[in-house]
Amino acid sequence: MDEAFDAVTNLAQLTTRRFETPGGARGRPFRVLSSSPDGLQVRTSTGGRLRLRAEVFATAEKLLADLGATEEDRWVFLKDEVLSGVLRGENRDKAVSSYVFPLLEAAGRVEIERKRPARLRLIEGVSDEA
Numbered sequence: 001m002d003e004a005f006d007a008v009t010n011l012a013q014l015t016t017r018r019f020e021t022p023g024g025a026r027g028r029p030f031r032v033l034s035s036s037p038d039g040l041q042v043r044t045s046t047g048g049r050l051r052l053r054a055e056v057f058a059t060a061e062k063l064l065a066d067l068g069a070t071e072e073d074r075w076v077f078l079k080d081e082v083l084s085g086v087l088r089g090e091n092r093d094k095a096v097s098s099y100v101f102p103l104l105e106a107a108g109r110v111e112i113e114r115k116r117p118a119r120l121r122l123i124e125g126v127s128d129e130a
Helices: 003-009 057-064 081-090 099-108
Strands: 018-020 031-035 040-044 048-053 110-113 119-123
Touching: 003 040, 003 057, 003 099, 018 099, 031 099, 048 057, 057 081, 057 099, 057 110, 057 119, 081 099, 099 110, 099 119
Parallel strands: none
Antiparallel strands: 018 031, 031 040, 040 048, 110 119
16 A cells, blocks of 8 residues: 555544645535545535545655655646646546545645645655655
């Protein structure tokens, strides 16, 4: 199992905690319903369910590192076409950026600047593992 997914699945109260998508005042709440070695099941704010494959978490971190979001002044926008496109493909054509990154943030692996437009960067030291 990869370190990014392990960090998320080891979060205290993972399935009882409320998370929020990025986007400032437009952020929407979501919850993790269940966790398995294959991934997470998320309930969206509209009541829908979304499966996050385990692999998407490591891919998200690697993409941020590849896009240079490892330096203090280097950020990547959440809506970056490369970032969202690769993550969508990694998760079988489901848009997942708005759910993956808040979970990685809660695990202390990424930083999200939530004002619009939302942007991301890796926490120092994480890029060495990615």
